[in-house]
Amino acid sequence: MRFVDEFRDAEKARALSAKITSLCEPGRQYKFMEVCGGHTHTIYKHGLEDYLPENIQLVHGPGCPVCVIPMGRVDDAIHIARRPDVLMTSFGDMMRVPGSGGNFFDSNAEGTNIRMVYSPLDSLKIARQNPDTQVVFMAIGFETTTPSTAMTVLRAAEEGLENFSVFCNHVTIIPAIKAILDSPDLRLDGFLGPGHVSTVIGCRPYEFIPRDYSRPVVVAGFEPLDILQSIYQLMVQLREGRCEVENQYSRVVPWDGNIVALRAIAQVMELRPYFEWRGLGFISHSAMRVKDSYADFDAERRFAVPGVRVADPKACQCGEVLKGVLKPWECKVFGTACTPETPIGTCMVSPEGACAAYYNFGRFSRQRVREASHSS
Amino acid sequence: MSAPTDREQQVLDRIDKARRRRAKVREERVTLAHGSGGKATQTLVEAIFLDAFRNPLLEPLEDAATFTAGETRLALTTDSFVVSPLFFPGGDIGDLAVNGTVNDLAVSGARPLYLTAGFILEEGFGIEDLVRIVHSMRDAAERAGVDVVTGDTKVVQRGKADGCYVNTAGVGVLEHSHALGVATAKPGDAVLVSGPIGEHGVTIMLARGELDIDADLESDTAPLNGLVADLLGAVDGVRAMRDATRGGVATILNEVAKAADVAVVVDENAIPVRDEVRGASELLGIDPMYVACEGRMVVVVDGAQADAALAALRAHPLGEGAAKIGRIVDDPPGLVLLNTAFGGTRIVDLLVGDPLPRIC
Amino acid sequence: MCLGIPGEVIEILEDRPDLARVSVSGVKRAINIGLLTDDPPVPGDWILIHVGFALSKIDEQEAAAALEFLESIGKAYEDELAALQESRID
Numbered sequence: 001m002r003f004v005d006e007f008r009d010a011e012k013a014r015a016l017s018a019k020i021t022s023l024c025e026p027g028r029q030y031k032f033m034e035v036c037g038g039h040t041h042t043i044y045k046h047g048l049e050d051y052l053p054e055n056i057q058l059v060h061g062p063g064c065p066v067c068v069i070p071m072g073r074v075d076d077a078i079h080i081a082r083r084p085d086v087l088m089t090s091f092g093d094m095m096r097v098p099g100s101g102g103n104f105f106d107s108n109a110e111g112t113n114i115r116m117v118y119s120p121l122d123s124l125k126i127a128r129q130n131p132d133t134q135v136v137f138m139a140i141g142f143e144t145t146t147p148s149t150a151m152t153v154l155r156a157a158e159e160g161l162e163n164f165s166v167f168c169n170h171v172t173i174i175p176a177i178k179a180i181l182d183s184p185d186l187r188l189d190g191f192l193g194p195g196h197v198s199t200v201i202g203c204r205p206y207e208f209i210p211r212d213y214s215r216p217v218v219v220a221g222f223e224p225l226d227i228l229q230s231i232y233q234l235m236v237q238l239r240e241g242r243c244e245v246e247n248q249y250s251r252v253v254p255w256d257g258n259i260v261a262l263r264a265i266a267q268v269m270e271l272r273p274y275f276e277w278r279g280l281g282f283i284s285h286s287a288m289r290v291k292d293s294y295a296d297f298d299a300e301r302r303f304a305v306p307g308v309r310v311a312d313p314k315a316c317q318c319g320e321v322l323k324g325v326l327k328p329w330e331c332k333v334f335g336t337a338c339t340p341e342t343p344i345g346t347c348m349v350s351p352e353g354a355c356a357a358y359y360n361f362g363r364f365s366r367q368r369v370r371e372a373s374h375s376s
Numbered sequence: 377m378s379a380p381t382d383r384e385q386q387v388l389d390r391i392d393k394a395r396r397r398r399a400k401v402r403e404e405r406v407t408l409a410h411g412s413g414g415k416a417t418q419t420l421v422e423a424i425f426l427d428a429f430r431n432p433l434l435e436p437l438e439d440a441a442t443f444t445a446g447e448t449r450l451a452l453t454t455d456s457f458v459v460s461p462l463f464f465p466g467g468d469i470g471d472l473a474v475n476g477t478v479n480d481l482a483v484s485g486a487r488p489l490y491l492t493a494g495f496i497l498e499e500g501f502g503i504e505d506l507v508r509i510v511h512s513m514r515d516a517a518e519r520a521g522v523d524v525v526t527g528d529t530k531v532v533q534r535g536k537a538d539g540c541y542v543n544t545a546g547v548g549v550l551e552h553s554h555a556l557g558v559a560t561a562k563p564g565d566a567v568l569v570s571g572p573i574g575e576h577g578v579t580i581m582l583a584r585g586e587l588d589i590d591a592d593l594e595s596d597t598a599p600l601n602g603l604v605a606d607l608l609g610a611v612d613g614v615r616a617m618r619d620a621t622r623g624g625v626a627t628i629l630n631e632v633a634k635a636a637d638v639a640v641v642v643d644e645n646a647i648p649v650r651d652e653v654r655g656a657s658e659l660l661g662i663d664p665m666y667v668a669c670e671g672r673m674v675v676v677v678d679g680a681q682a683d684a685a686l687a688a689l690r691a692h693p694l695g696e697g698a699a700k701i702g703r704i705v706d707d708p709p710g711l712v713l714l715n716t717a718f719g720g721t722r723i724v725d726l727l728v729g730d731p732l733p734r735i736c
Numbered sequence: 737m738c739l740g741i742p743g744e745v746i747e748i749l750e751d752r753p754d755l756a757r758v759s760v761s762g763v764k765r766a767i768n769i770g771l772l773t774d775d776p777p778v779p780g781d782w783i784l785i786h787v788g789f790a791l792s793k794i795d796e797q798e799a800a801a802a803l804e805f806l807e808s809i810g811k812a813y814e815d816e817l818a819a820l821q822e823s824r825i826d
Contacts, residue, residue: 001654001655001658001742001760001761002742002744002782003742003782003794003799004658004741004742006799006803007802008717008718009718009806010717010718010719011810012806012807012809012810013718013719014719014813015806015809015810015812015813015814016806016809018813018816019809019813036738037736038736038738038739038740044722045716045722046716046717046718046720046722047714047715047716047718047719047720047721047722048718048720049720050719050720050721051719051720064736065736065738066736091733091734091735091736091787092661092732092733092734092735093732093734093735093736095732096409096728096729096732105407105408105409105729106403106405106407108407108408109403109405109406109407109408110405115586116586116732116733117586118586118587118588118589118660118733118787118788119768119787119788119789120787120788121768121788122586122587122588122788141735141736141738141787142738144738144740144786144791145735145738145786145787147771147789147791148768148786148787148788148789151768151770151771151789194738195740196738196740196784196786196791197738199740199784199791199792200791222740224718224720225806229802229805229806248802250795250798250801250802251794251795251796251798251799251802252740252784252792252794252795253792254792258771258772258791258792259774260770260771260772260773260774261771261791264771327384329384329387329388330383330387334387334391335387335388335390335391335394336390336391336394339394340728341415341416341419341728342402350734350736359391360723360725587765588765588766589763589764589765590763590764590765591762591763591764592762651761651762652761652762652763654761655759655760655761655762655763656760656761656763658741658760658761659741659743659760659763659765659785661739734739735738735739735786735787736738736739
């Protein structure tokens, strides 16, 4: 596949790996956070950590939109879906995210009709085909996904569809990064910026990180060589005493983002005063809601939503894992009470969550795995 | 990366122990995940069915039970088919129902002889569609050299079933002395697949029409008994065969690793995947390793005979795309490891449920 | 977060100018290009697809530059390895 396979070449990875190693100062430990869950996925899927020297550690950040949805919002969604006239649509990722009384699959087993879609536009099609059914799209995602929901609402308005609405759970990445940077127990040397979010918001919104927090940022692509190269760029910045925002993913990310997409979001949505994030608590101005002018398409206004608030389970230490203070295995319930089959916390929910990724791919000594895989 | 610290190792050991605990169904109701072939299915089968029916023939949870009646060694299996849509590029529920049961017998090393056919039909189902399904069952049976010798029909009220469900059971005879079973895999063995993976599952996903994706793809549904006969005739070192249906090749490899208490090491570069399957999988964010095939099998064979086995597979039209994808080693037991095309290493675990299209 | 896949624009749909037929390894789907109205793609362009929408056009020159950089690092690495081997022979 073009623009994919070229960036998965093992030869080039070996060379980059040697370069990265040569940039390490002896005795120094480096911690970089990949903000985006997609990066976490790439890192584990390709076994990228095999190319990193021991003193570089990757901390998996909060950028998994599924993982950060609090239980209360899942409960609210199920509450809407329980209405007999409602058909809810959702991305596949949301289906296994637990609410306090189970996930969407469990809810379907009890009679709701929550269907998976590939695109919000598919929900629109379902709404057109079923005029007597209220079709509610469970909207999740960071700025990458928000424009698609906005465009879908605009289209629904244009067509005058009366049976379509969105349950808006779109979140914004910058306040989450800020929450992590403001944490007193944080120790990070730099950030891999979320490439696909940046196609929309551009690279400027990260400029406060080097300016106010003296940490370098490299906006990174999603193929394994993209990530290795971004780590290399971070190491070069540290070595040269520079601290700035760089764009490794320039083949896809324009420095100023996508103006049309930002306009579409601004037309349909506005910031909420605050929003609860699973594991991180309430963060102000960190999520979007539908504007008054599109209230007809807002499921929260169309249906009475209880606005349930369910506290994160006490035993769960997701917040610490998300901030990079704890490694997944250091959490008290990791792997025993909290597993991918029965996730307690956000990080175990989606395959991109830090804990699920570690559980599925990383839970064995890498050395032992490596030796085994190269023995004959 | 570094070796784990003592404390990390303790946590990892605790998890390993927890994973080996007896399966328990936690849900109060059956969910779709219980039918996906992944961890949830395994838990349901072990905790409820195996627990109730436990006996030495069932215990290995092979594709078919093998036993002796009089002087004859026989294999018996059953399978139900609930595919939606009923008709898809490359086949329909009818040939799937015949091939599925023929394949379960074939990979157990048996020559399939007779099939049963049970139909559950929904009130209002088109007779024309039923005829089409039954005719493709007849054609598939003819191709596989088996006869459908008994059957059953039930009709349920409109809305109580999705058109047509088919159950088939099959009996076959074991005519050779190979002791087959995934538990017999040994370090030094080679792992083969009989062709490109994931075509059936992706075809079905696209045929449902909900994703609006077009691809020039057909289901790989086919009877494997001829291919198996050629393979067993050519080499005597075959340890096990499994047709890679629900849960895909990854699930089969995990079954091998667990049953034989060995590690399976697979090379990503060696796994045959058609471009269209790869494209659709990338677009949907799923891994072809977990996608169902209906005419492909995984073969574990004595490493010394891997080349001969591969040649035997490739000589058959259904095995032209066969490849050696990995090998068995002793440590770490119970795990499937993947050498990625990128040059890294990772674990290939069982999925909890069906592979779901993802956006993140 | 946010799975994004590169695909090649095959055609712009005549009756729906906001939709393009896009191919990913021979797999085709209609993709909404309404977010690229500032610089609309034409057949032959590559775009990044996310949940049925094109988020950006892929800049082939930037991609080539990135690969060139990776090549140069690879080349330097090979030279170093070669030098290392020669020094061992001495």
